[in-house]
Amino acid sequence: MAIITVIVVVFLLLIPNDNVFLAFNASNLKKFDEGWKMSDGGDIEPDDLSDIARENGSSSGVTIVNTLPADLERNDSLNFRSRNVDYKIYIDGELIKEFDPYIPRIAGKSYGSAFHHITLPEDAAGKEIRIETGFLYEDGHCYIDMIFLGDGGDYYHWLITSRLPSFLLSIIIIIFGLIMFIASFLVKEKSSERSMFYLGLLGIVVGFFTMSDTLFMQLMWGGTLFWHCIAYFGQMLLVYPGFCYVNSIMLRPEKMYDRIVFVITMLQTVVCFAATAFGIADYHSLLILVHIYQVVIVTAIVVFLVRDAITYKRLKTRNPNSLVYMAFIIFLVTAAIDMVSYDLSVGSQSADNNRIMRVGITIFILSLSVRSINTFLIKMKLANESAVLSKIAYTDPLTGIGNRAAFIRQEEAYEVDIKEGDIKGVLVGMFDLNGLKQVNDNLGHSAGDAFIQGAAEVIKSSFGPDCGWYRTGGDEFIVLMAGTLDETEEKYQNALKAMGSAEEAFNATSGLGVPLYIAHGHAYAGTENGMSVVEAERIADSRMYEDKKRSKSARKS
Numbered sequence: 405m406a407i408i409t410v411i412v413v414v415f416l417l418l419i420p421n422d423n424v425f426l427a428f429n430a431s432n433l434k435k436f437d438e439g440w441k442m443s444d445g446g447d448i449e450p451d452d453l454s455d456i457a458r459e460n461g462s463s464s465g466v467t468i469v470n471t472l473p474a475d476l477e478r479n480d481s482l483n484f485r486s487r488n489v490d491y492k493i494y495i496d497g498e499l500i501k502e503f504d505p506y507i508p509r510i511a512g513k514s515y516g517s518a519f520h521h522i523t524l525p526e527d528a529a530g531k532e533i534r535i536e537t538g539f540l541y542e543d544g545h546c547y548i549d550m551i552f553l554g555d556g557g558d559y560y561h562w563l564i565t566s567r568l569p570s571f572l573l574s575i576i577i578i579i580f581g582l583i584m585f586i587a588s589f590l591v592k593e594k595s596s597e598r599s600m601f602y603l604g605l606l607g608i609v610v611g612f613f614t615m616s617d618t619l620f621m622q623l624m625w626g627g628t629l630f631w632h633c634i635a636y637f638g639q640m641l642l643v644y645p646g647f648c649y650v651n652s653i654m655l656r657p658e659k660m661y662d663r664i665v666f667v668i669t670m671l672q673t674v675v676c677f678a679a680t681a682f683g684i685a686d687y688h689s690l691l692i693l694v695h696i697y698q699v700v701i702v703t704a705i706v707v708f709l710v711r712d713a714i715t716y717k718r719l720k721t722r723n724p725n726s727l728v729y730m731a732f733i734i735f736l737v738t739a740a741i742d743m744v745s746y747d748l749s750v751g752s753q754s755a756d757n758n759r760i761m762r763v764g765i766t767i768f769i770l771s772l773s774v775r776s777i778n779t780f781l782i783k784m785k786l787a788n789e790s791a792v793l794s795k796i797a798y799t800d801p802l803t804g805i806g807n808r809a810a811f812i813r814q815e816e817a818y819e820v821d822i823k824e825g826d827i828k829g830v831l832v833g834m835f836d837l838n839g840l841k842q843v844n845d846n847l848g849h850s851a852g853d854a855f856i857q858g859a860a861e862v863i864k865s866s867f868g869p870d871c872g873w874y875r876t877g878g879d880e881f882i883v884l885m886a887g888t889l890d891e892t893e894e895k896y897q898n899a900l901k902a903m904g905s906a907e908e909a910f911n912a913t914s915g916l917g918v919p920l921y922i923a924h925g926h927a928y929a930g931t932e933n934g935m936s937v938v939e940a941e942r943i944a945d946s947r948m949y950e951d952k953k954r955s956k957s958a959r960k961s
Contacts, residue, residue, distance in 0.1 A: 433554035433562060434473070436482070443467045451549040453489065453537060465490075465538035476529035476553065482522040483559035484551040485619075488514040488688075490538040491548075493522060496531045500524070504538075507629065510677075512686045514540040516632030517619055519563065521556035541688055560623065567620045573762050574615035580773050581607020598652040600776050606645035607769045613638025614762045636687040639694055640676060643701040644669040649772070650705045650732075653725055654712050665701065672697055702736060724775075731771035738764025800875040802853060803860035811874035811882055818886065819937050822930055829930015831892035832940045833883035834948040835863060838921045838955055840879045851916055858910045859922055866903035870895075881922075882941075889932045896926055923952035 442448050448468055472495075482493070486503070493501040501522045505515055539546040552559055585604025588597050615621060616635040622628050648662045672694065679685040709729060716723040738760045798810035806814070821827045837859050844852040856879065863881055864873055872884040883899075885892045903922065911919045925947025929940035 432558050433483075433552040434480075436470070436551045436553045437549070440468045440470045443469065450484075450535075450551060451547045453539070453547040465536065467534060467536045469532060469534045472524070472528050472531055472533055473553070474530045476524070478526055479555060480524060480553050481556045481559075482524055482533075482551070482553060483520065483556060484548050485517055485519050486548050487517045488540040488546040489548060490540065492536045494532075494534040494536070495525055495528050497534075509683060510681050511629045511633055512636075512680050512688060514632070514686075514688065515628050516635070517622065518628050519560075519619070519623060521559065541686075545688070563623055564620065567618050567623070570618040570762060571615065571620035573766050574611050574618060577607050577614065577762075577766055577769050578611030580769050581605070581609075581611055584773055584776065596776065598657075599649060602645045602649035602652055603769070603772055603776055606642065606649055607773075609638055609642045609645060610765050610769070613642060614765065633687070636676070636691070637673065639691070639698070640673045641669060643698050647701050647705060650708055650728070653728065654708060655715055668697070705732070727771055727775045731768045731775075735764045735768035803857055803875050805860055805864065806872060806874040808874065808876040811872075811876055811884075814872055814874075814884060815937050815941070818884065818929075821886075822937070825931075827886045827930075828888045829886070829892075829928055829932060830937060830940075831883075831885040831887070831896055831926055831928050832937065832944045833867075833885065833896060833924060833926040834941070834944040835859075835881040835883070836923045836948055836952055837879035838923055838952065839918045843916055843918050846918075847916060854914070855916060855918070855920065858914060858920060862903055862906040862910060862920070862922065866906050867895075867899045889928050889930065892928060900924065921955055923948055923955055925949070925951055 437450060440448050440450055443466075448466075450468060453466060453468075490504045491502075492499060501520075503518075503520065505518075507513065507515055535548070537546075537548070550563075552562075581604045583604070584600045584607060588601035588604055591597050591600065612634055616631040616638065622631055644665055647665045651657050651659075651661055676685075676687060676690045676694070679690065680687050709725070709732065712725065713723060713729070741760050798806055798813065800807040818827070818830045822829060837855065840852055840855055843855045856875075859879075860873070860875060860881065863883065867873065867883050867885070870885070874882045874884075876882050885895060887895070903924075907920050907922065914920070925944045927935070927940040927943035927947065929935040929937045935943075
């Protein structure tokens with residue numbers, strides 16, 4: 405195996421690694437972001453247009469001028485990215501390109517970011533190029549950048565390869581979000597279901613939000629306005645699943661807070677949408693309000709986490725959310741850097757406004773996914789162990805049906821259900837074996853055990869799976885049947901007939917020599933007669949003993 409590995413590695417190293425035959429070669433591109441001047445002769449870089457917008461305080465725009473290089477090749481094109489800018493391009497005073505797209509009111513004032521590939525005239529070398537720009541916003545987010553001269557195919561190849569890593573990170577976030585989201589519908593443990601659901605929803609929302617800023621989808625399939633709106637709506641919605649996830653992993657989750665945040669988030673989204681659609685404001689100008697809301701929710705999340713940490717410390721219990729704190733801090737720091745950078749336009753403009761947060765959110769989602777899966781597996785293990793212990797604690801080992809502890813638990817639960825109106829009532833059936841002492845005395849306790857097991861099977865098969873059956877003593881059994889008075893009475897009488905036939909079948913095949921007869925009595929407890937379950941149990945027990953006496957008298961006669 406080692407020899408094969410060495411051969412493969414050597415073979416790979418010897419493969420030629422040049423790009424002579426590469427269809428697209430970014431090294432052929434020429435940067436064209438220097439030498440630009442304003443109409444008054446002052447120097448300017450195109451990605452500083454936003455500063456001019458801030459100084460002008462209007463959307464009038466600015467004109468920039470440059471000279472195309474003398475060595476411009478015949479098939480070279482002008483390639484660049486515009487953000488929130490309309491423009492006209494002139495070569496020696498001749499208009500060659502105008503960009504003033506129609507933007508539906510529902511999308512706001514701007515198209516967001518767009519890439520341009522403009523074919524230059526064959527004789528453009530050495531001529532003046534003038535770009536007249538119009539700003540769509542009166543702040544620091546209107547500019548032109550990534551300006552290159554060269555083949556359009558080379559330019560788009562460079563754009564795609566440079567944005568692919570960021571795009572793949574967004575895809576990873578979405579995939580993990582989908583895994584958590586789907587898993588939430590498959591798990592049965594409630595707290596894990598909620599945390600996985602909201603974590604998955606957060607991953608999906610943040611994944612699409614950050615994907616929009618990679619510009620990869622716009623490059624591959626267009627849809628500039630669609631992804632422009634996705635970026636805004638993603639920011640508006642992402643706080644809700646984030647808050648709900650943190651709330652779901654608290655010691656005492658408060659669902660009321662989830663509902664409050666949901667209402668506020670939806671209200672914020674509707675207000676922003678309506679204000680943009682009716683031309684009152686624009687998504688872009690309302691972002692500061694969205695960011696303030698995000699800060700408020702993040703503050704609430706911090707309060708929740710700190711409060712929970714204090715509670716765990718006071719209880720001297722291991723805090724299972726340590727990984728959440730670390731992941732949240734990483735996400736918070738990276739998100740804050742991008743948010744402040746966007747709102748204040750710190751430093752130079754960036755082609756990707758969420759490049760730092762994307763790394764933070766990837767670490768955040770992956771860490772919390774691992775935490776959710778690990779927590780779920782631990783809870784499943786504990787649930788299985790609890791189920792085994794519960795079965796031992798509430799199951800009669802001889803017959804396999806519920807024991808007295810199980811009966812008491814169900815009796816108390818039915819009392820609550822009746823009071824809260826979840827059920828109308830419950831029929832209580834009491835049963836006692838005739839002849840068990842005779843079997844034990846004459847045939848031994850093994851035969852007596854078989855006698856009890858046979859009686860339990862008769863009761864189970866006669867009353868069916870809709871009832872609860874319990875062995876509450878040596879030869880005593882109880883059946884509980886929920887429903888209305890008339891329904892349960894009819895079912896009970898039909899079950900008694902079936903029980904008579906089952907007794908006959910058992911006696912015909914048991915070979916014990918002692919006939920099985922199960923004495924019975926019943927009573928109903930519920931809203932229709934105002935009787936409690938405990939009282940019905942007492943009356944049913946009394947009626948059962950009356951039936952037992954009658955059966956003994958009948959055998960003697």
